[in-house]
Amino acid sequence: MKLPDLTELALRNLRESVLRNSLTTIGISVGVASLVAMLSLGTGLQQLFSQRLAKSGLFDTVFVSSRRDLRGMGREEERKGPTPGESRVLDEAARQEIERLPHVTEAYPDIRFVTELRYDDKPHLTMISALPMSAKSNDAFDGMQGGFFSSDTGAEVILQKSFAEELLGKTPPLGAADPSVAELAKPLLGKELTMRYAQRQSAPASPSPQSSQSSLRAAEATPADDRVAAAAYSVVSREQKLTIVGISDLDPESMRGPMRARVFLPLRLAESLHVMQPTDLREISRAAADQPVYSSVSVRVKNPAEVQVVEDAIKKMGFNTFSILDASNSLRQVFRVLFAFLGIFGSLALTVASIGIVNTLVMAILERRREIGIMKAIGASDADVKKLFFAEAGAMGILGGIVGVVLGWAIGQIINFGTNLWLKSQSLPTEHFWAVPLWLVVFSIVFSLLVSLVSGLYPAARAARLDPVQALRYE
Amino acid sequence: MTTTAPVAPAARGTVAIRSENLCRHYRMGETLIRAVDGVSLQIHAGEFVALLGSSGSGKSSVLNLIAGLDRPTSGSVVVQDRDLAKLSREELAKYRLHVVGMVFQSFNLIPSMTLAENVELPLRFAEVDRSQRPNLAREALERVGLQARMNHRPSELSGGEQQRAALARALINRPQLLLADEPTGNLDSHTGTEIMDMVRQFNRELGMTVVMVTHERALAERYAQRMIFLADGKLLDDQPSVPSPAIPGGQS
Numbered sequence: 001m002k003l004p005d006l007t008e009l010a011l012r013n014l015r016e017s018v019l020r021n022s023l024t025t026i027g028i029s030v031g032v033a034s035l036v037a038m039l040s041l042g043t044g045l046q047q048l049f050s051q052r053l054a055k056s057g058l059f060d061t062v063f064v065s066s067r068r069d070l071r072g073m074g075r076e077e078e079r080k081g082p083t084p085g086e087s088r089v090l091d092e093a094a095r096q097e098i099e100r101l102p103h104v105t106e107a108y109p110d111i112r113f114v115t116e117l118r119y120d121d122k123p124h125l126t127m128i129s130a131l132p133m134s135a136k137s138n139d140a141f142d143g144m145q146g147g148f149f150s151s152d153t154g155a156e157v158i159l160q161k162s163f164a165e166e167l168l169g170k171t172p173p174l175g176a177a178d179p180s181v182a183e184l185a186k187p188l189l190g191k192e193l194t195m196r197y198a199q200r201q202s203a204p205a206s207p208s209p210q211s212s213q214s215s216l217r218a219a220e221a222t223p224a225d226d227r228v229a230a231a232a233y234s235v236v237s238r239e240q241k242l243t244i245v246g247i248s249d250l251d252p253e254s255m256r257g258p259m260r261a262r263v264f265l266p267l268r269l270a271e272s273l274h275v276m277q278p279t280d281l282r283e284i285s286r287a288a289a290d291q292p293v294y295s296s297v298s299v300r301v302k303n304p305a306e307v308q309v310v311e312d313a314i315k316k317m318g319f320n321t322f323s324i325l326d327a328s329n330s331l332r333q334v335f336r337v338l339f340a341f342l343g344i345f346g347s348l349a350l351t352v353a354s355i356g357i358v359n360t361l362v363m364a365i366l367e368r369r370r371e372i373g374i375m376k377a378i379g380a381s382d383a384d385v386k387k388l389f390f391a392e393a394g395a396m397g398i399l400g401g402i403v404g405v406v407l408g409w410a411i412g413q414i415i416n417f418g419t420n421l422w423l424k425s426q427s428l429p430t431e432h433f434w435a436v437p438l439w440l441v442v443f444s445i446v447f448s449l450l451v452s453l454v455s456g457l458y459p460a461a462r463a464a465r466l467d468p469v470q471a472l473r474y475e
Numbered sequence: 476m477t478t479t480a481p482v483a484p485a486a487r488g489t490v491a492i493r494s495e496n497l498c499r500h501y502r503m504g505e506t507l508i509r510a511v512d513g514v515s516l517q518i519h520a521g522e523f524v525a526l527l528g529s530s531g532s533g534k535s536s537v538l539n540l541i542a543g544l545d546r547p548t549s550g551s552v553v554v555q556d557r558d559l560a561k562l563s564r565e566e567l568a569k570y571r572l573h574v575v576g577m578v579f580q581s582f583n584l585i586p587s588m589t590l591a592e593n594v595e596l597p598l599r600f601a602e603v604d605r606s607q608r609p610n611l612a613r614e615a616l617e618r619v620g621l622q623a624r625m626n627h628r629p630s631e632l633s634g635g636e637q638q639r640a641a642l643a644r645a646l647i648n649r650p651q652l653l654l655a656d657e658p659t660g661n662l663d664s665h666t667g668t669e670i671m672d673m674v675r676q677f678n679r680e681l682g683m684t685v686v687m688v689t690h691e692r693a694l695a696e697r698y699a700q701r702m703i704f705l706a707d708g709k710l711l712d713d714q715p716s717v718p719s720p721a722i723p724g725g726q727s
Contacts, residue, residue, distance in 0.1 A: 374583045375585075377577055377583070378571070379568060379569070379597050381564070381565055381572075382564055472583065
């Protein structure tokens with residue numbers, strides 16, 4: 001028999017005992033629904049996490065530091081390669097070279113310094129960090145009041161919430177509720193701050209003998225003898241007026257890299273200020289005065305999957321790198337295990353449902369014994385009978401699968417809705433942690449079909465073996 | 476046994492069915508039942524033969540063996556040069572589909588299907604093109620005078636109509652052999668005659684070989700050309716039905 005005929009006859013037979021077959025099909029749908037619910041929860045959570053992580057900018061970022069930075073000396077990878085004294089300097093040329101690497105979107109220096117900000121004529125000492133314009137999409141600024149920098153060179157500043165509290169003299173006592181960001185933003189947005197900072201300036205013509213001696217010692221290893229003369233500078237105190245454009249509610253303790261500060265400046269502005277940085281002292285022996293040396297450079301990669309490649313390339317250039325790739329790998333592992341667990345629990349209900357299919361079909365054989373006998377008598381082969389029962393099992397599987405996917409999706413929506421209602425009542429932001437991607441829909445229906453066909457194996461074989469003479473004998 | 480020489484009076488052609496020492500034994504608990512016990516017979520193409528005997532005589536078992544619904548314990552049945560004992564299950568199904576048409580005492584229509592669908596069913600198994608099937612089914616139903624009822628279910632019809640539909644179904648694949656197992660057993664004599672007239676018509680006009688199992692001797696005498704008597708699974712007598720001599724042992 002051909003497929004259209006099989007389908008037609010199978011559906012007709014299913015309609016004949018509509019109650020029993022519907023109940024069985026509902027059993028399958030519930031099984032599929034539980035599978036869909038479990039897996040969509042897993043998928044949703046994974047999506048939520050990876051979105052969060054992608055937005056945090058951690059997973060597509062490689063942090064580069066010079067090997068001359070001795071802080072990471074214990075690490076094994078750093079014992080290979082050139083000694084810290086011989087390794088490259090992380091300067092503007094190196095930054096540009098890194099930026100030209102494939103898969104890299106941008107490489108920006110981490111400019112960070114502690115300095116004094118004056119507001120309302122009171123001094124406030126804090127950590128300041130420079131941000132590129134691309135940081136705008138970072139989730140750190142999701143709950144921000146005001147706006148991001150209008151341009152990369154604007155004399156503007158974004159404050160972290162706790163610093164805003166400090167400026168207003170409103171730092172709450174420990175354990176008391178924080179004032180909301182909006183409350184803090186109102187009196188501060190648009191106001192001016194004065195930043196006092198130490199600017200590095202090119203050295204006067206004759207460097208002090210002490211500094212030139214120390215540069216000479218370092219220069220023995222490098223051929224760049226001509227730069228030695230320039231490796232001296234003076235430090236001048238300066239002031240810069242800044243307008244407050246935004247208040248961010250992010251917690252500096254929870255962040256990494258350039259986000260870990262309480263005040264943010266636009267990157268180009270910070271660069272143009274030539275602020276004296278802690279590393280300048282360390283690199284005093286090597287760098288030219290007009291070419292700043294960076295303590296570290298953040299490299300943004302187009303796709304988290306390419307982080308490893310970029311990291312390797314930068315390592316080859318002779319720098320230390322760090323990324324959260326390893327962390328993300330183990331996270332993926334966790335999700336795989338979670339998925340397997342959810343899948344197994346979801347399939348359990350489907351297994352119970354498949355026993356229902358076996359039961360229904362075995363009952364159908366007993367009931368339709370005579371009909372099977374008739375079909376055989378008028379020329380149906382064993383294979384025809386077998387295929388017919390398979391088709392019935394398959395039809396129940398597909399129908400149950402479709403209904404189950406819809407049901408599972410609905411359950412997910414309801415739970416998501418309920419959870420968000422609760423989140424709202426706790427004044428937390430709502431989340432979409434329930435996702436039914438197309439692959440899950442297709443997978444569930446195909447899986448349901450396969451399970452049903454496997455369930456149909458035994459009844460179909462039994463029906464096919466039926467002896468027509470016996471089947472027709474009973475009146 | 477009297478069948479060493481061909482005795483068929485109306486041997487129109489070749490031998491259609493030949494059985495050789497055909498046996499069908501089965502166990503029922505401790506006892507061995509010899510439903511068919513050494514039957515040898517020959518039926519020629521185009522013949523109308525009645526298998527007569529009381530219940531338990533083995534006449535239906537012989538018919539089932541000829542129909543390929545059952546397999547002999549020993550001996551052979553050869554139908555149109557096919558040794559049925561040697562066919563695979565698959566080949567046997569093909570044989571039933573294309574060579575044999577069957578009607579039963581209890582009609583055996585599928586109750587959930589309309590007449591048209593019942594008649595069409597063998598075409599589905601034969602994988603006849605979908606577009607041709609409705610026409611073939613209608614033709615077959617017209618032949619038995621049921622075209623007006625083709626969309627009715629069997630339960631809505633009289634017994635005679637149901638048996639006519641069963642005949643239409645038996646004919647749909649144009650088989651050479653029509654096997655009828657007590658076709659009038661559930662019918663009153665008037666409708667029984669109607670059905671038998673139809674069977675004779677198929678035998679004469681379409682040249683079908685007909686083997687009919689019955690316990691009604693009168694029916695066999697009226698329609699069959701030859702009567703084969705069975706008792707206890709053995710062949711008792713084989714005679715042409717036209718002279719109709721009074722044989723007392725025919726019915727018990």
